[in-house]
Amino acid sequence: MRELLRVGAGAGFSGDRLEPAAVLAQRGGVDYLILECLGERTVALAQLRKHRDPTRGYDPLLERRMESLLPLLRRHGVRLISNLGAANPIAAGEAIVAIAREQQTPIRVAVVTGDDVLALIDPDELTLEGGTPIAAYGELVSANAYLGADALLPALQSGADVIITGRVADPSLFLAPIAHAYDWQVDDFDRLACATSIGHLLECAGQLCGGYYAEPGRKEVPDMAHLGFPFADVDARGNATLGKVEGTGGCITLATAKEQLLYEVTDPFAYVTPDVVADFSTVTLRETGPNRVEVRGATGKGRPPKLKVSVGYHAGYVGEGEISYGGVNAMSRARLAGEIIRQRIGKEFSEMRIDLIGSTSLHGRSFNPRDQPYEVRLRVAVRAPTAERAMVVGEEVEALYTNGPAAGGGTRKYVQEQIGIVSTLLERERIATQVTLREWSRDAQAA
Amino acid sequence: MPKLHDLAHCRAGDKGNTSILSVIAYRPEDYPLLVERVTVDAVARHLEGIVLGDIRRYELPGLGALQFVCERSLSGGVTTSLAQDAHGKSLSYALLEMNV
Numbered sequence: 063m064r065e066l067l068r069v070g071a072g073a074g075f076s077g078d079r080l081e082p083a084a085v086l087a088q089r090g091g092v093d094y095l096i097l098e099c100l101g102e103r104t105v106a107l108a109q110l111r112k113h114r115d116p117t118r119g120y121d122p123l124l125e126r127r128m129e130s131l132l133p134l135l136r137r138h139g140v141r142l143i144s145n146l147g148a149a150n151p152i153a154a155g156e157a158i159v160a161i162a163r164e165q166q167t168p169i170r171v172a173v174v175t176g177d178d179v180l181a182l183i184d185p186d187e188l189t190l191e192g193g194t195p196i197a198a199y200g201e202l203v204s205a206n207a208y209l210g211a212d213a214l215l216p217a218l219q220s221g222a223d224v225i226i227t228g229r230v231a232d233p234s235l236f237l238a239p240i241a242h243a244y245d246w247q248v249d250d251f252d253r254l255a256c257a258t259s260i261g262h263l264l265e266c267a268g269q270l271c272g273g274y275y276a277e278p279g280r281k282e283v284p285d286m287a288h289l290g291f292p293f294a295d296v297d298a299r300g301n302a303t304l305g306k307v308e309g310t311g312g313c314i315t316l317a318t319a320k321e322q323l324l325y326e327v328t329d330p331f332a333y334v335t336p337d338v339v340a341d342f343s344t345v346t347l348r349e350t351g352p353n354r355v356e357v358r359g360a361t362g363k364g365r366p367p368k369l370k371v372s373v374g375y376h377a378g379y380v381g382e383g384e385i386s387y388g389g390v391n392a393m394s395r396a397r398l399a400g401e402i403i404r405q406r407i408g409k410e411f412s413e414m415r416i417d418l419i420g421s422t423s424l425h426g427r428s429f430n431p432r433d434q435p436y437e438v439r440l441r442v443a444v445r446a447p448t449a450e451r452a453m454v455v456g457e458e459v460e461a462l463y464t465n466g467p468a469a470g471g472g473t474r475k476y477v478q479e480q481i482g483i484v485s486t487l488l489e490r491e492r493i494a495t496q497v498t499l500r501e502w503s504r505d506a507q508a509a
Numbered sequence: 510m511p512k513l514h515d516l517a518h519c520r521a522g523d524k525g526n527t528s529i530l531s532v533i534a535y536r537p538e539d540y541p542l543l544v545e546r547v548t549v550d551a552v553a554r555h556l557e558g559i560v561l562g563d564i565r566r567y568e569l570p571g572l573g574a575l576q577f578v579c580e581r582s583l584s585g586g587v588t589t590s591l592a593q594d595a596h597g598k599s600l601s602y603a604l605l606e607m608n609v
Contacts, residue, residue, distance in 0.1 A: 191525055191586070274520070281518060317518060317533065320572050324531040326522030328578050330567050343569055377589050415584075415591040423592075424599045426558055429606040443591040482589045485525070 067243045069236055069260075070293035072131075073097040073144075074267030076104050076121055080130065082267070082291035082310070087134040090307045092293055094239040095135070097127065097144035098232050098265050105229055106374025106481040108148035109204040119150030120157065128161050135223060136167055143214070143235055147226040149204065151175050155226050155500040168503040172222035174213050176495030177229040179371055179488060180205040189373070189484040196373055199484055204374040207488055210336025210365075212248060213495040214238035220499060229372070231335045233261030236294075244298045248337075251362025255340035256300025258333070259360040262342075263304060263322050267291045270304065270322045271312035285311030294357070301358040303350060314353045323347070336369050336490070338362040368487035377482035381444050381452030383459025384419075385470045388437035393421065395467035396440045402466055403442050403458050410454070411444040439472075445480070452477045514605040517543060521601040528560070528582035528597045530604050534573040543575055544568060546609040552577055555607045559600065577604075 070092035072083025076099045086092050099121050112119025121127075124146050135142055147154040155173040162169035183205045185197035196202070206229035217225045218238060227235075237257040240246075246253050263270055270292045272283030290310025294302040304314055323342060327333055333340045341361045348356045383403075387395045400416040408414050417423035419439035442459055446452035456475020463470060513519075513532065516539045522529040532547055534540045549564045562580030569576060583597045584590040 275518075280514075317535070320533050320574055321518065321520040321531060323572070324522075324529075324533070324569075324574060324576055325520055326524060326529055327576065328524055328527060328529055330569055330576050343567075343571065346571060380591060413591055417593060419593070424594050425603045429603065441593065445589075445591060480589060483525075483586075 066295040066297055067094075067240060068092045068293050068295050069094045069096060069239055069264070071096055071098065071264040071267040071291050073099050073127070074265065074269060075099065075101060076123065078267060080123070080127060082289065083127065084130050084134060085307055085310060086291055086293065087131060087138055087140050090293055092140055095131070095140050095142045096235050096264070097142065097146060098235060098267070099123070099144060099146040100148055100229060102372060102483050103374065103481055105148050105206050105372070106204045106483065108150065109374065110481070112149045117153050120148045120154035121146035124154055124157055125161065128158050132162055132165060132167055132169065141223055141225070141239070143225045143239060145227045145230050145235060147173065147228045149178070149228065151226050151228045152498060155498070158224055158226065159500045159502050163502045166504070169224065170220070170222045170499060170501040171224045171226060172217035172220045173498045173500065174209070174217050174225065174227040174230070174495060175498065176213065176493055177206045177209050177227070178204070179207045179493060182488060182492060183371070183373065183486070187486050189486055191484050196484065196486060199482060200375040200377055202373060202375050203481060205371055207369045207371045207493050208336055209369070209493070209495060210234045211238035211241055212337070215242055217497045218242040220497060222499065231337070232265040233258045233335050234337055236261030236264055237337055240296050240300070251338050251364060252360075253300040254338040255360040255362030256302070256358065257296065258335055258338055258340045259323065259342055259345055260294045260296060260300070260302045260357060262333070263319060263357065264292055264294060266322060266325065268312065269325065270318055271306050271314055272318055273312065275318050275321060281317070283313055287311060301356070304355045304357060306353055314355055316347055316349050316355060319347050319355045319357070332363070334366055336365065338365050367490065369490050369493060371486050371488050373484050373486060374481050375484070377480040379446050379449050379452035380478050380480050381446055381455040382441060382476045383456040383473065384439055384441045385459050385462055385473045386437060386439045387467070387470055389469070392436065392438050393418065393434065395469070396438045398467045399440050399462050399470060400442060402462065403455070407454060407458055411446060413445040415443045417441040417443070449477050449479070510608045512605065513547065513607040513609050516609065517605070519601040519605055521598055523583060523596045526581055526583050526586040528579045528600055530577040530579065530601060532575040532577065532604070537573045540570065540573040542609070547575060547607070551607070552604070556603065559603065
């Protein structure tokens with residue numbers, strides 16, 4: 063048995079920076095590199111791309127990420143785990159093998175499937191959010207169950223260099239290699255909870271290293287332009303020390319670790335993943351050196367009998383129009399502009415929102431009692447059943463140029479297809495996961 | 510009157526239509542003051558019009574932190590809201606405006 067396992071976080075969301083993962087692979091001494099690239103809605107959007115082209119539907123940055131990483135993985139003996147398979151993990155696996163062939167790098171990719179449960183969804187089932195039947199929301203696009211670490215274990219045992227999945231609970235992507243390395247049992251709940259807390263701390267990558275934390279003068283973070291991504295050195299009991307690569311930007315402190323530990327946790331006493339119900343209230347954090355924080359003490363209480371399923375549905379289109387006003391009475395001119403739009407088309411849409419960017423657009427009001435911004439940007443947004451209808455709001459805002467208040471400038475108009483997400487539960491026995499291998503070697507080519 | 514911003518830092522997260530706001534004391538000795546002043550009622554008053562549903566508060570003395578789970582706070586939820594900041598990511602700094 064090894065002394066410590068080092069797992070690194072090479073991406074915290076689909077659009078994350080590319081180079082920190084390469085730094086971890088090259089100079090981080092990591093055993094495993096995890097790329098978390100699949101947000102709540104990302105998989106539904108990927109499903110739409112797969113409908114248009116059956117060879118797509120995986121993460122749009124897959125090629126760019128893997129072209130730089132594959133040679134480094136091989137050279138430094140790093141295994142990669144990622145959910146960038148999105149709506150089409152098999153196609154993602156094949157795309158990675160194609161890149162390896164191009165680079166003449168032998169590779170074995172294990173693809174984990176089974177999260178796509180659209181065929182198992184009962185449209186009359188009530189959602190967790192509203193107690194409304196799923197079918198009432200709109201035409202369904204996707205339904206993906208959050209798989210746990212157990213779905214990844216056969217892929218890890220296959221000896222694959224790269225493991226690709228679709229929807230897997232984010233912390234499970236990290237728990238899986240740890241449980242595999244130390245041969246933990248699936249009911250060793252305290253250890254599973256410890257690794258879950260580590261996975262949760264790492265899953266947003268840069269957010270543990272001062273990303274999304276900084277505030278000049280109050281919460282200083284050094285060299286954010288070169289923010290390092292984090293790793294954890296984990297022992298066989300599930301205790302860990304967080305760190306980042308020497309010479310990278312950012313910082314790991316008690317404060318950054320606390321913010322990330324609590325991030326998006328709806329119950330710190332019962333954080334539910336497919337693997338375990340983890341109690342984070344028992345976690346202790348201790349700074350053991352510069353950019354080093356020790357994590358221990360999470361406790362586990364069994365695992366849930368059902369898995370959460372994210373269901374994506376068509377939610378129509380959102381149209382937006384924007385225009386800016388500056389100088390004397392900018393606010394009153396912007397308000398008048400909004401009122402004109404409301405009078406002209408307000409009744410035509412089920413939902414319309416008028417924002418004054420620079421004052422009240424984020425929080426509905428300003429907490430600053432002397433709120434008189436020098437400039438303000440009007441934004442009008444509507445929901446519409448078609449793209450054509452949604453476009454009308456942008457056209458109306460644009461027409462304020464010659465028909466609206468004085469000195470409006472810089473109009474923009476946007477239309478975007480909307481995918482809504484609701485959740486339901488599915489018994490774990492009904493979800494069958496598989497592992498499919500795809501590989502390339504020089505011998506295979508010769509044969 | 511000090512603002513929450515003087516005593517604590519905060520990060521906002523989201524799950525559906527629920528906003529999750531952490532309040533973390535910079536200095537452990539300020540934690541009891543946060544427990545006393547940053548109550549569910551005080552947060553509900555401060556975020557009136559933003560948080561439309563129930564608020565739950567969790568106390569985490571080991572971390573010197575409070576966690577607020579605020580239902581019906583994101584205009585219907587991340588995926589169907591017309592708001593610019595559909596995740597409510599900026600709400601952490603609305604909470605830090607609170608007088609304590």
